[in-house]
Structures are given as structure tokens and as C-alpha cells.
Amino acid sequence: MDLHSTPKTTIVIFGATGDLAKRKLFPSIFNLYQAGKLSEEFAVVGLARREWSNFTLREVVNESISSANDDLIEKFCKHFYYLPFDVTRNDSYINLDKLLKEVEDVYGIPGNRIFYMSTSPEFFGTIASNLKAHQLTETKGWTRLIIEKPFGRDAASAEQLNNEISQAFSEDEIYRIDHYLGKDMVQNIEVIRFANSIFEPLWNNHYISNVQITLSETLGVEDRGGYYDTSGAMRDMVQNHVLQLVSLLAMDPPIRLTPEEVRHEKIKVLRALKPVATDNASEYFVRGQYIPGIMNDQEVPGYRSEESVSPKSITETFVAGKLQIENHRWTGVPFYIRTGKRLESKTTKVIIEFKNMPLNLYFNGEKDTSNLLSINIQPVEGITLLLNGKKEGTSGEAVPVQLDYNNKNDDISSTPEAYERLIYNCLLGDATNFAHSDEVLLSWKYVDPILKAWQSDKVEIAEYESGTMGPKASDDLLAKDGNHWWPVN
Numbered sequence: 149m150d151l152h153s154t155p156k157t158t159i160v161i162f163g164a165t166g167d168l169a170k171r172k173l174f175p176s177i178f179n180l181y182q183a184g185k186l187s188e189e190f191a192v193v194g195l196a197r198r199e200w201s202n203f204t205l206r207e208v209v210n211e212s213i214s215s216a217n218d219d220l221i222e223k224f225c226k227h228f229y230y231l232p233f234d235v236t237r238n239d240s241y242i243n244l245d246k247l248l249k250e251v252e253d254v255y256g257i258p259g260n261r262i263f264y265m266s267t268s269p270e271f272f273g274t275i276a277s278n279l280k281a282h283q284l285t286e287t288k289g290w291t292r293l294i295i296e297k298p299f300g301r302d303a304a305s306a307e308q309l310n311n312e313i314s315q316a317f318s319e320d321e322i323y324r325i326d327h328y329l330g331k332d333m334v335q336n337i338e339v340i341r342f343a344n345s346i347f348e349p350l351w352n353n354h355y356i357s358n359v360q361i362t363l364s365e366t367l368g369v370e371d372r373g374g375y376y377d378t379s380g381a382m383r384d385m386v387q388n389h390v391l392q393l394v395s396l397l398a399m400d401p402p403i404r405l406t407p408e409e410v411r412h413e414k415i416k417v418l419r420a421l422k423p424v425a426t427d428n429a430s431e432y433f434v435r436g437q438y439i440p441g442i443m444n445d446q447e448v449p450g451y452r453s454e455e456s457v458s459p460k461s462i463t464e465t466f467v468a469g470k471l472q473i474e475n476h477r478w479t480g481v482p483f484y485i486r487t488g489k490r491l492e493s494k495t496t497k498v499i500i501e502f503k504n505m506p507l508n509l510y511f512n513g514e515k516d517t518s519n520l521l522s523i524n525i526q527p528v529e530g531i532t533l534l535l536n537g538k539k540e541g542t543s544g545e546a547v548p549v550q551l552d553y554n555n556k557n558d559d560i561s562s563t564p565e566a567y568e569r570l571i572y573n574c575l576l577g578d579a580t581n582f583a584h585s586d587e588v589l590l591s592w593k594y595v596d597p598i599l600k601a602w603q604s605d606k607v608e609i610a611e612y613e614s615g616t617m618g619p620k621a622s623d624d625l626l627a628k629d630g631n632h633w634w635p636v637n
């Protein structure tokens with residue numbers, strides 16, 4: 149991240165008493181402040197229903213930060229203001245207008261405002277139209293909107309939400325958060341691809357056999373069962389994070405690194421995705437649900453016994469799929485994706501499997517000889533390349549050798565967290581790592597027919613034991629093509 153100090157700004161957080169604000173937003177803003185990336189003239193206005201005071205909010209902010217520098221924390225917390233707020237009430241917006249003008253006076257902020265929607269998605273539209281109605285977006289500076297996922301629950305609702313927020317904000321003022329796009333290694337995908345002449349010539353269907361993307365979690369639904377049961381892995385992970393990764397991996401090189409050019413290339417990939425029809429969704433997509441199992445020597449419950457989950461739920465906690473991109477570069481190369489909860493390991497990893505040599509001189513036909521490029525996103529960050537070399541002491545036997553470039557743990561702890569990076573980008577007006585409305589809509593249009601097939605229990609929901617890498621049907625999906633999942637641990 150370049151070290152630019154940000155413009156004088158007020159950040160308005162709707163839902164300041166919530167989980168996201170406390171766990172991610174306050175610590176991220178503090179880290180920017182501590183690193184000298186935030187202008188001294190900034191204010192944060194927290195809004196939520198609770199009758200808190202500035203003092204209560206400052207205490208909560210203080211608790212959310214881990215730093216030994218108490219003086220700095222105290223100085224930082226003084227920039228926080230709280231207003232009890234109901235998103236549906238006019239007087240709330242009138243009070244907000246007054247408070248914003250006051251804090252802008254205190255810090256000499258020229259009307260630059262970020263409105264951060266960290267509240268239940270059902271309120272996003274209401275907030276946007278009220279901001280417009282009360283002229284809170286009409287200032288002498290700039291105004292921007294940061295909006296959290298989920299962005300709709302299908303193409304129709306996403307389009308409606310877009311229409312609502314675009315009454316108050318233009319597309320270039322809207323920053324749709326996909327926190328995967330804030331991760332260092334995700335941003336590194338473009339650098340690896342476009343700054344190394346050894347990869348780009350091979351990055352196509354002449355040399356790549358298949359691409360495998362795994363986003364696995366060990367946790368179950370924890371205390372989010374109520375929300376998750378209405379969402380599922382397709383909406384929670386595939387429509388946004390997985391498809392964003394697919395588009396970064398498959399896009400053509402942009403002519404410039406501007407938000408418009410990068411998004412243009414990503415959108416072309418999403419447009420080239422071969423649609424999956426509702427009738428044959430099962431041929432390309434597998435859904436699964438976790439049942440009890442042993443993890444870390446402890447028995448864990450199945451999904452249907454989790455708190456706030458229906459005992460008859462058919463919500464998927466696992467998805468595996470085969471995506472096809474129909475363009476010159478990718479036709480014939482399957483992009484296999486899988487994501488799920490209560491899996492064996494917490495990993496985000498992309499594996500590019502290259503085609504084998506046409507004539508195999510060194511292996512006896514039983515061993516895998518494929519060259520693999522792994523892009524490790526978490527928990528380890530870096531890349532690994534699997535090559536073949538001569539086995540020492542033999543006359544001509546080959547063995548796989550691994551080249552690693554992975555960040556050590558101490559490097560990772562000093563790399564900025566995704567939210568920190570994204571808030572910083574928004575303060576600087578750089579929308580490259582946020583999702584454009586076209587990307588969101590195209591992604592929904594791709595997953596909608598599959599979700600439609602899964603609305604009833606007629607399509608099998610494959611059970612998988614907690615602590616495994618998903619149902620057998622996920623392995624079968626690749627086996628049909630003569631492929632298999634490469635280990636991710």
C-alpha cells in the first residue's frame with residue numbers, strides 16, 4: 149500500500165454497535181491512524197439504535213484495539229462521536245445532519261463523507277433514500293458509500309438494491325465490499341500474472357489442464373445459524389468471493405491499472421461463463437451439508453442441530469462446482485471450485501495444474517507428473533511451484549521438487565488486514581478492489597439457475613462428515629473428467 153495521507157474525512161458508520169464494527173472497522177481505522185495514513189483531521193460518527201453516548205462508543209472502540217500505546221489510543225478515540233439513530237425515522241437524519249456539520253467545523257473537514265453501511269441489508273435502500281432526501285450527500289466535498297455483503301439474494305433483488313442506492317450515489321461513489329479483494333495475496337494474483345513473463349505465455353488452454361480454487365473453513369455456523377440458514381454457501385461465498393477469484397485468475401491483462409480497465413477485464417470473464425441450466429445443475433454443481441464428526445479430538449454437531457437452524461434444513465454448507473469460461477483463452481479448461489464449513493482445514497488456495505509433457509520419458513506412468521502452481525492466500529501467503537527434477541543417485545528417475553516463496557508469519561502480521569486496506573482505498577477514492585454493479589449482477593445471473601434447482605429437496609444434498617474435505621460427490625465431479633482435487637494442506 150502506498151503511503152499517502154488521506155483527505156480530511158468523516159466516516160459515518162451505520163450499525164456502530166454491531167459485530168463487524170467492533171471486530172473489523174474500529175481496529176482497521178486505528179491501524180491506519182497508527183501507521184500515519186489517516187489525516188489527523190478525521191472524525192468517525194457511529195450510529196445505531198442503542199442509547200449510547202460518545203463516552204460509551206469511545207470505550208468500546210478502546211476495547212476493540214490491541215496496542216500498547218495508550219496515549220495514542222486515547223487521542224484516537226476522541227475522534228469518535230455517537231448518535232442514537234433509527235434508520236427509518238426522519239428526526240434521526242435531521243440530528244445526523246446537525247452533528248456532521250458540527251464535527252466538520254471542529255476538524256475543518258470540507259464535507260468529505262464516507263457512509264459505511266454496516267447494518268442489516270434490509271435497511272440499505274432506506275438509508276440511501278433518506279440520505280438523499282435529507283441532503284446529507286450534498287456537500288462541498290465528496291461523498292462515498294461503502295456497502296457490506298450480502299448485496300441482494302438473487303439478480304432481481306440485487307438490481308432493486310442497486311436502483312435504490314443509485315438514487316443517492318453514482319456508481320463511481322459506491323464501494324461494494326468483498327473483503328477477499330482486500331487480501332494481499334488476492335491482489336498479488338494480478339502482479340504474479342502480469343509482471344512475470346514466464347507465466348503469461350502459459351496462462352491459457354494450450355498449457356493449463358485445470359484450475360482448482362478452494363475456500364475451506366473449519367468453523368461451523370457458530371452463532372450465525374439464523375442468518376446462514378437463509379443464505380447458504382452459494383450466496384455467502386460463491387456468488388461473491390469465489391467468482392471474484394475466478395475473474396482475477398482468468399482475466400486478460402488490463403491496458404492500465406485503473407479501476408475502469410481492471411473491472412472491464414473482470415466483467416468480460418463473467419460474461420464468458422457458460423451458463424448452467426436449472427435442469428442440469430447437478431451435472432456441474434454439488435451441494436453438501438455437514439453431519440457430526442470429530443475435529444481436534446472433539447465431537448462437533450451436524451448442521452441441522454446447530455442453534456437457529458431448522459432440523460429439516462436443506463441449506464448447503466458446501467458447494468463444489470465446475471465452471472467453464474467460453475473464450476479463446478479458456479475454452480476446454482475446467483475451473484473447479486469448492487467451499488464449505490466444518491472442513492478439514494482453514495485454507496484459501498488456488499492450484500493451477502499444467503498439462504503433462506506430450507512424451508513422458510522419466511516416469512513409469514503410475515506417478516503424477518503435473519507441474520502445479522499454488523497461489524496460497526491463507527493461512528500461508530505466497531506461491532509454490534511444483535517441478536520435476538532428477539532423483540539423486542538414480543540414472544534417470546524424476547521426482548517432484550517444490551519451490552516456495554511464502555511469507556513468514558512475522559511478515560504476515562505486519563501486512564495490513566483486508567478491511568484496513570479497503571477503507572484506505574476508499575478514502576483515497578480508489579475503487580479497483582471493490583465490486584462493480586455489473587460484476588455483482590453477472591455473478592447473480594450465473595448462480596441463480598443453480599439456486600433455483602436447489603430450492604426443493606429433489607436435488608440431492610450430499611452429507612459429509614465434519615472434519616473431511618466435503619462429500620464424495622465433490623471428488624466424483626472431477627473424476628468424471630479424469631481429474632482429482634490436489635491436497636491443499
Ligand code: NAD
Pocket residue numbers: 162163164165166167168169195196197198233234235236265266267268269296297298
Ligand atoms: P450486527 O447485527 O452485529 O449489527 C447490526 C447493527 O445495525 C447494530 O449496530 C444495530 O444496532 C444496527 N441496527 C439494527 N437496526 C437498526 C435500525 N433500525 N436503525 C439503526 N441501526 C440499526 O451485524 P454485523 O455482524 O455487524 O453485520 C453488519 C453488516 O455487515 C451486515 O450487512 C452483515 O451481513 C455484514 N457483514 C458482517 C460480517 C461480520 O463478520 N460480522 C462479515 C461480512 C459482512
